[in-house]
Amino acid sequence: MAKKANNQGMVKARGAKQDEFYTQYVDIQKEVEAYLESDPDTFRGKVVYCNCDDPFESNFFKYFAGKFNTLGLRKLIATSFDGSPIAGQGTLFPEYNEGNGKRQKPKALAVTLDRVRDEDGDGAANVTDVELFLKRNKAARVALRADPKYPGGDFRSAECVELLKQADIVVTNPPFSLFKEYVAQLVQHGKKFLIIGNTNSITYLEIFPLIKNNEMWLGCTNFNVGMFFEVPHNWDRFHHIDEETGRKIARVSTSCWYTNLDHGRRHQPLSLMTTAENLKFSKNLSGKSAYDHYENYDAIEVGTYKEIPSDYDGVMGVPVTFLDKYNPDQFEIVGTLESSDPDNPYRTRWYSAQDQKDAFFRRFGRTGSIPLNMSGVINDVKVFKRILIRQRRGTAHAKVREK
Numbered sequence: 001m002a003k004k005a006n007n008q009g010m011v012k013a014r015g016a017k018q019d020e021f022y023t024q025y026v027d028i029q030k031e032v033e034a035y036l037e038s039d040p041d042t043f044r045g046k047v048v049y050c051n052c053d054d055p056f057e058s059n060f061f062k063y064f065a066g067k068f069n070t071l072g073l074r075k076l077i078a079t080s081f082d083g084s085p086i087a088g089q090g091t092l093f094p095e096y097n098e099g100n101g102k103r104q105k106p107k108a109l110a111v112t113l114d115r116v117r118d119e120d121g122d123g124a125a126n127v128t129d130v131e132l133f134l135k136r137n138k139a140a141r142v143a144l145r146a147d148p149k150y151p152g153g154d155f156r157s158a159e160c161v162e163l164l165k166q167a168d169i170v171v172t173n174p175p176f177s178l179f180k181e182y183v184a185q186l187v188q189h190g191k192k193f194l195i196i197g198n199t200n201s202i203t204y205l206e207i208f209p210l211i212k213n214n215e216m217w218l219g220c221t222n223f224n225v226g227m228f229f230e231v232p233h234n235w236d237r238f239h240h241i242d243e244e245t246g247r248k249i250a251r252v253s254t255s256c257w258y259t260n261l262d263h264g265r266r267h268q269p270l271s272l273m274t275t276a277e278n279l280k281f282s283k284n285l286s287g288k289s290a291y292d293h294y295e296n297y298d299a300i301e302v303g304t305y306k307e308i309p310s311d312y313d314g315v316m317g318v319p320v321t322f323l324d325k326y327n328p329d330q331f332e333i334v335g336t337l338e339s340s341d342p343d344n345p346y347r348t349r350w351y352s353a354q355d356q357k358d359a360f361f362r363r364f365g366r367t368g369s370i371p372l373n374m375s376g377v378i379n380d381v382k383v384f385k386r387i388l389i390r391q392r393r394g395t396a397h398a399k400v401r402e403k
Helices: 007-015 025-038 059-068 127-136 160-165 176-188 199-203 208-212 275-281 320-324 353-364
Strands: 049-051 075-079 109-113 141-143 169-172 190-199 227-230 248-252 257-261 318-321 332-335 384-393
Touching: 025 190, 049 059, 049 160, 059 075, 059 127, 059 169, 075 160, 109 127, 109 160, 141 384, 169 332, 176 190, 190 199, 199 208, 199 257, 199 320, 208 332, 227 257, 320 384
Parallel strands: 049 075, 049 169, 169 190
Antiparallel strands: 075 109, 109 141, 190 257, 227 248, 318 384, 332 384
């Protein structure tokens, strides 16, 4: 019987950098095709680079190779790294069978496609033709060697960085444990990207400024619902076994897409009620005459995006899930409550050590301390993760507290 996956187990694996979990084809298809709704030429004439994807296994490679002509790609590059814990479970292009019929440990490879033609003469050009092409053209497969710092195929290695420089768009599921470093590399090289990461990354010190400055945003699908991934055969925590492939499938509830590719869904205006209407009809605000105001920030607490008041021009604290509805034409992201920075311009109070001890005693009647400087506070209670926003039209009216 399959053991149910839990996030704690997945986090431990990612912490150990054993986090090469393969994205399902259907999730890639849904996400990529959502961009085509608003711009059918999103990938046309582009070099797509999948630099954390064993081409023998990766559904990213299978998808883009199979859709090469439909999308109008100029080139597709995919790389694997030496020692991949999942490689070899179900090869797309088996070529390592020797002697005893067992596949040897794969080495790091870069596979490059600059065309997909009807190789088998069946009248269609698809992933089967890609397989034949790669078997017949070994020049399309290049071994990647280790360098003094990184193993072969590591996205940070010199060879992989050179391949990155050729790319127009990077599409992959990078190691969660190296997500900050991975994104930094993409930004450094000015690349467009569509990648999978942990939703907790949103408030990372290295990631949030990119989101705030509209240099990075959420993708089109899968936010706040989790994603299923194919995992290594020896993984003992999984959700179920795929009936068609026999592969183990695990669920990660905190996974989502990140991108800097624009899409139409990002510009859909959010329909809002006024302050009076929210106070009258919203269950979470029942019995209140006004929205709660943080004790330590010049902002009101808005518990769900549905309760954002249309007639309020000041700063509001909203849940991270708001980003799934974020329209940069309608709202401006101005900060986060996930910060211990005493110079945050919207902070109105910095709690001393004694303040935090006093708050604990008021709540629980015993000695202790509450780290109140790490979040917004209402009645001595820390609110959960919040992003600070204001409406675009209110930018000129919203006042930042002068220090």
